[in-house]
Amino acid sequence: MLRIFFCVLFVLAGATAAGAQIDSVPKVHVRLVAEQNEVAPAKAVTVALVEHIRPGWHTYWQNPGDAGQPTEIQWTMPPGWHAGSIQWPWPKELPVGPLMDYGYEGDPWLLVNVTPPANATPGDRITLKAHATWLVCKEVCIPEDATVTLPLAIAAKPQPANPATAAAFAAARARLPTQSPWPARFASGDALGLVLAAPNLANANVTAAHFFPLAQGEVKGIAPQQWRVSQQGLLLRLQPGKGTKSLRALNGLLEIESAGAPTQALEISALPGPVPDFGSDVQLSLAPALLFAFLGGLILNLMPCVLPILAMKALALASHSGRETREARHEGFAYGAGAVLSFAVLGAAVLALRAAGEAIGWGFQLQEPAVVAAFALLVFAIGLNLSGVFEVPGIGAGDVLARRGGTAGAFFTGVLAVAVAAPCTAPFMAAALGYALTQPAAAALLVFVALGIGFSAPFVAVGLSPALRRLLPKPGAWMNVFRQLLAFPMYATGLWLLWVLALESDPDHVAMVLGAALVLAFALWLLGTARQSTRASIRKGIQWPAGVLAVAMFAAPAVLLGARHDAAPLRITAIPSQPYSERRLVALRGQKRGVFVDATAAWCLTCLVNEKVALDRPAVRQAFEKQRIALLVADWTNRNPEVTQLLQAHSRSGVPLYLYYAPGAADAVVLPQILTPEAVLQAIGRS
Numbered sequence: 156m157l158r159i160f161f162c163v164l165f166v167l168a169g170a171t172a173a174g175a176q177i178d179s180v181p182k183v184h185v186r187l188v189a190e191q192n193e194v195a196p197a198k199a200v201t202v203a204l205v206e207h208i209r210p211g212w213h214t215y216w217q218n219p220g221d222a223g224q225p226t227e228i229q230w231t232m233p234p235g236w237h238a239g240s241i242q243w244p245w246p247k248e249l250p251v252g253p254l255m256d257y258g259y260e261g262d263p264w265l266l267v268n269v270t271p272p273a274n275a276t277p278g279d280r281i282t283l284k285a286h287a288t289w290l291v292c293k294e295v296c297i298p299e300d301a302t303v304t305l306p307l308a309i310a311a312k313p314q315p316a317n318p319a320t321a322a323a324f325a326a327a328r329a330r331l332p333t334q335s336p337w338p339a340r341f342a343s344g345d346a347l348g349l350v351l352a353a354p355n356l357a358n359a360n361v362t363a364a365h366f367f368p369l370a371q372g373e374v375k376g377i378a379p380q381q382w383r384v385s386q387q388g389l390l391l392r393l394q395p396g397k398g399t400k401s402l403r404a405l406n407g408l409l410e411i412e413s414a415g416a417p418t419q420a421l422e423i424s425a426l427p428g429p430v431p432d433f434g435s436d437v438q439l440s441l442a443p444a445l446l447f448a449f450l451g452g453l454i455l456n457l458m459p460c461v462l463p464i465l466a467m468k469a470l471a472l473a474s475h476s477g478r479e480t481r482e483a484r485h486e487g488f489a490y491g492a493g494a495v496l497s498f499a500v501l502g503a504a505v506l507a508l509r510a511a512g513e514a515i516g517w518g519f520q521l522q523e524p525a526v527v528a529a530f531a532l533l534v535f536a537i538g539l540n541l542s543g544v545f546e547v548p549g550i551g552a553g554d555v556l557a558r559r560g561g562t563a564g565a566f567f568t569g570v571l572a573v574a575v576a577a578p579c580t581a582p583f584m585a586a587a588l589g590y591a592l593t594q595p596a597a598a599a600l601l602v603f604v605a606l607g608i609g610f611s612a613p614f615v616a617v618g619l620s621p622a623l624r625r626l627l628p629k630p631g632a633w634m635n636v637f638r639q640l641l642a643f644p645m646y647a648t649g650l651w652l653l654w655v656l657a658l659e660s661d662p663d664h665v666a667m668v669l670g671a672a673l674v675l676a677f678a679l680w681l682l683g684t685a686r687q688s689t690r691a692s693i694r695k696g697i698q699w700p701a702g703v704l705a706v707a708m709f710a711a712p713a714v715l716l717g718a719r720h721d722a723a724p725l726r727i728t729a730i731p732s733q734p735y736s737e738r739r740l741v742a743l744r745g746q747k748r749g750v751f752v753d754a755t756a757a758w759c760l761t762c763l764v765n766e767k768v769a770l771d772r773p774a775v776r777q778a779f780e781k782q783r784i785a786l787l788v789a790d791w792t793n794r795n796p797e798v799t800q801l802l803q804a805h806s807r808s809g810v811p812l813y814l815y816y817a818p819g820a821a822d823a824v825v826l827p828q829i830l831t832p833e834a835v836l837q838a839i840g841r842s
Contacts (some may be wrong), residue, residue, distance in 0.1 A: 182209045182291040187283065187303045188264075190324050192317055193310035197273040199239075202305065203264040203327060204228060204287055212293045213258045216246035218369050218407075220376050221254035224290040224298075226265060231284040235272030242266040244330035245408050245420035246367060248376070255376030256292070257367055264327035277311040332408050332420035337388065340428035340737075340804070341405045344820060347374065347395040348430035350804065351409060351423065353388040354592070363412040364389055372396040373405065387431055387803055401745075403427070427741040429804040429814075429823070441598055444590040445605045451584025452498075452609025458761050461576045480621055486565040487618015493569025495607030501577055502603030505808075506596055515794065516802055517588055517809030518577055521758040522794045524660040528668045528712035530574065531652035535672050536679060536705075537571070538645030541638050544676070545683030569611060575648075576610065579761045580809045582828060589806035655757045658792050664715055671711040678704040728771040728786075730779050735789035736797060740816070743785045747818045749839060751779070754789040754798060754812035761828070762811040769830035778836055815839055 184207045194200040206214060206226070215223040230238045244263055249256040269283065288300040316324065337353040349366060364382040368374045378394035389411065405425040412418050455461060501520070508515050520526045539545060580588065584606065591602035617623045649672075657665050681701035733739060735752060743750045753770070755762040769775065779786065789798045791810050802812055805825060813826035815838045824838050 181299055181301070182212045182293075182297060183207065183214060183289060183299055185287050185301050185303055187285060187305035188320055188323075189305055189307060190316050190320065191314045193308040193314045194269075194271055194275075195310050195313045196271055196275040196277070198313050199268040199270040200307070201324065202238075202267050202269050202283065203324065204241075204267065204285065204303075206259070206263050206265070206289070208260055208262070208291065210260075212291050213249050213256070213260045214263070214289045214291055215256065215258040216367070217241070217243045218257055218367065218371055219290075220249070220256040220258075220371070222251070223256050223258065223292065223296070226287060226289040228265075228267065229286045229288075230269075231286070232269070233281050235274065236281075236283075237270045239268040239270075242268075242331055244327065245332050245410055248365070250377060251292070253377060257376070264323070264330075266324075266327055266331070271309065275309045277309050279309045280306060281309070282306050329417070330420075332422045335409070335421035335423045339405075339409075339423040339425035340430055341402070341425040342427065342430040342822075343395055343402060344822075347393040347405075348822065349391040349393060349405065349425055350385075350387060350430045351389040351421070352800075352803070356384050356389050356411070359384075359411075359416070360414040361389065361411060362414050363410075364391060365410045366391055366393060366407055367410065368405065368407040370406065373402065373407075385431055385806070387806060390431060426737070428737040429740070429801050431804050431806065431822075441594075441601070444587050444602050447583040448587035448591075448602045448605035449609035449612075451581045451587055452606040453612055454581040455576050455579070455584060455606075455610050456613060458576065458579050458581050461572060461579075483618045483621075483624060485562050485618075487615040489562045489565040490569040490618070491608070491611035491615040493566040494573050494611035495569075495604055497570045497573035497577075498603045498607035498610065499600060501573070502591070502600055502606075503596075505592070506599055516592075516791075516799055516807075517580060518756070518759065518791075519794070520577065521655070521756075522659070522792065524656055524664065525712045525715040527652055527656045527659060527758065528664070528671075528715050529709060531649045531656065531668060532672060532675055532709055532712065533571075534645050534652065535649040536675060538642040538649065539676060539679050541642035541645060543639060543683075545679040546686060565614075569614075573607070573610065579759055580807070580811075580828060585807050585809075585828065588808040592808050651760075652758075655792065658757045660715060667714070668712065671708045675705055675708040678702075678708065728766055728776075730770065730776050730786050732786040732788045735787040735801070737801075740787060743787075744816055744818075749782055749784040749818050750787060750816040751784055751835075751839070752787045752789055752801070752812075752814040752816070752823070754791060754802060754807075754810050754814075756791040756810050758792060759810050765811060765813075765828075765830035769832050769835055772832045775832050775835050778839055782839060784839060 186205050186207075188203045188205055190201040190203075204226070208214060215225045217225050219225055226241070228238075228241065232238065243265065244259070246257040246259060249258050249260075271281075283305045284302065285305075286300065286302045288298065290296055290298050335351065337351055339349065339351045341350075342348045361382075361384050365380055366374065373396050375394040375396050381392040383390055389409070391409075403426075405423075407423060409421045409423050410418060411421070505515060505517065505519060508519070515522075521530070587602050587606070591599040594602075617627070653665055653668065656668060678701045681697050682705065685697035685701065732753075735754075740750060740752070753762075753766065755766065757763075778784070789795075789801055789812075791798045791802075802808065802810070805812060805814065805823075811828055811830075813828075813830060813835075814823040815826065816823045817840070826834055826838050
C-alpha cells in the first residue's frame with residue numbers, strides 16, 4: 156500500500172509540476188539484437204533486448220526497490236524453441252523522495268539465451284517475436300510496451316559472433332554479476348550485519364561497497380549503508396526491513412569498487428551466522444602488528460599453557476648464575492634461536508595449510524592425535540631425564556649442564572617451550588595473528604618471528620646481562636634436588652596429553668601410547684645404565700639397541716595419523732551446555748535468549764583454567780540459570796571448520812574465545828582471553 160500511495164503521489168505532483176514532460180512520445184525505445192545472425196540446432200544464441208532510455212528517465216531491475224516494476228518479456232517463437240530468463244546487469248541506486256529505486260539509465264542490454272530445437276532444419280529462417288513491457292519513471296511513472304521481432308537463420312554448425320556487435324555483447328556481459336567465490340553470513344537485530352568472508356579484500360584498496368537485495372522489503376534502501384574492510388573480509392551494516400529477523404537466507408548483489416580495478420558485482424546467498432562487530436576490529440598495519448606480536452609473545456610466557464615448561468626454563472636460568480659472560484650469551488641466543496625458529500616453522504605450516512584450503516588456525520598441530528601422542532612421549536622422556544633415569548649431554552640440566560655448557564639444551568628448551576605455548580593466544584597476540592593470516596607470506600612470517608623474539612626476550616636478556624644473572628641463585632647441590640622435583644610437572648603434562656588423546660582418539664590408542672611409554676622408559680633406562688658402566692663393551696653392546704628401541708617408540712604414534720573421531724562435547728563446568736553450531740546459535744537468539752559461546756579445546760590449558768576459575772563458580776552458575784542464558788561450547792579439540800569460521804569472524808586464529816550475545820543485540824560482546832568471574836557477570840549484565 157505504501158508503494159502504491161507514493162506512486163500515485165508522484166504522478167499527481169509530476170502532472171502538476173512537470174506536465175510539459177509528459178508527452179505522447181515513448182520514453183524508451185527497444186530493439187532485439189542477436190550475437191550471431193545464424194544459429195545451429197540445439198545451440199543457444201544470446202539475444203539482447205536493448206533499451207534506449209530518454210535522459211533523466213529510468214527503468215527497473217528485477218527488484219525495483221521501494222516502488223516500480225521490472226521489465227518483462229513475453230516470447231512468441233516456433234515450436235521447440237526455448238527462451239531463458241533475463242540476465243540482469245547490476246543496477247544503480249535511484250532515490251526518489253523518501254523511496255529508493257533500483258534500475259537503469261541510458262542503454263542497458265538485457266541478455267536472454269534462446270535455444271532452437273535439435274531438429275531445426277539448416278537453411279530455414281524463423282522470426283522471434285518479443286512483447287516487452289516496462290515502467291519508465293522520472294517525476295512520474297509511465298507504463299510502456301512494444302513488440303519487436305528478430306529474424307534468424309538456421310545453420311548446420313555454430314557460427315562466430317557478429318563482428319558488428321561483438322564489442323557491445325562483451326560490454327554487456329562485463330556488466331553481469333558473477334557468483335561470489337567467498338561465503339557470506341548475516342545477523343539480524345537492531346541493525347542488519349553482513350560479512351563477505353574475503354580476507355584478500357584487505358589489500359584491494361576498496362573505495363565503495365553496496366548491497367542490492369533480490370527481494371523487496373528485506374533492506375531499507377533509502378537508509379545509508381555503512382561498510383568497511385576487515386581482516387575477515389567486507390563488513391556492511393544495513394538498516395533491516397520488515398521480517399528480516401525470520402530470514403533463512405539473504406540473497407542479493409554486492410557491488411564492490413576498488414581503486415585501479417574494475418567494479419565487481421557478486422551474487423551472494425548469505426546464511427545466518429556470526430558477523431564481526433562492525434566497530435571492534437581495529438585495522439593494523441605491519442608496524443603495529445609486529446609490536447603487538449612482540450608484546451603478545453612476551454605475555455605468553457605467563458599463560459597457563461606454558462607453566463609446565465617454565466620449570467625447565469627456571470632451572471636453565473639458575474645454571475647461568477656465576478657463569479662466564481660469553482658462555483651465558485651463547486646459551487641465551489641458542490634459546491632465542493630455538494624459540495624464533497619454532498614460531499617461524501609453525502607459522503609457515505599454518506600459512507601453507509590454509510593456502511591449500513585447510514580450515515585450521517593457531518594450535519592446529521594438537522588437533523592431530525599422532526602429534527599429541529608423540530608430544531606426550533617426549534614430555535615423559537624429559538621427565539625421566541630430569542629424574543636421572545638417563546643423561547644426554549646438552550639436554551640435561553643441573554651440575555652436568557653447569558659443567559658442560561648447554562647450548563644445545565638451551566636451543567631444545569626454546570623449541571619445547573614454543574611447542575607447549577603454541578596452542579594458546581595471549582593479549583595482543585590475537586590481533587597480530589589475525590593480521591598475519593591475511594597478509595602475504597613474507598609479512599606474515601615477520602609477525603611470527605616477532606612473536607618468537609618477544610617470547611624468548613626474557614631468557615635472552617638474562618644471557619646478555621651480567622647484572623640480571625647476579626640476581627639468580629648460585630649453582631650448587633640444591634640443583635639436583637630441584638631438577639628431580641621438576642620432573643613431576645612433566646609427568647603431569649604427559650597425563651594431561653593422554654586425556655586430550657582420549658578425547659581425540661579412543662581407549663585402544665591410549666593403551667598403545669601407554670605401552671610405548673613403558674618400552675621407552677625401559678630403553679632410556681638401558682641407555683642410562685650403559686652410560687654409567689665402566690666397561691666399554693657393555694656400553695657399546697647396550698647403547699645401540701637401546702637407542703634404536705627408543706627411536707622406534709617415538710615413531711609409534713605415526714599409526715595414529717588420521718585417527719580422529721567425533722568426541723563427546725567437552726563438559727568442563729556444571730552449567731548445562733550444548734555443542735556450538737551456527738544453526739543452534741541462530742535458533743537460541745531467535746528465542747530472545749542470551750547466549751554465551753565458549754570456544755575452547757581440551758589441549759588449551761588457558762581455556763581449562765579459565766573455565767574452572769571463571770565459569771564454574773556459584774555466582775556465575777546462578778546468573779546463567781536466573782537469566783536463562785544458554786551456554787554453547789565450540790569445541791576445537793578436533794578440527795571443526797564451523798568453529799574455525801567462528802574464530803575467523805572475530806579476528807581470532809585460535810582459542811580461547813568468549814562471546815556473549817545479549818537478547819536482541821545485533822553484535823556479540825567479546826570477553827577477555829584471561830577470564831574472571833567479574834568479567835563474565837559484567838558482560839551478562841550483572842555486576
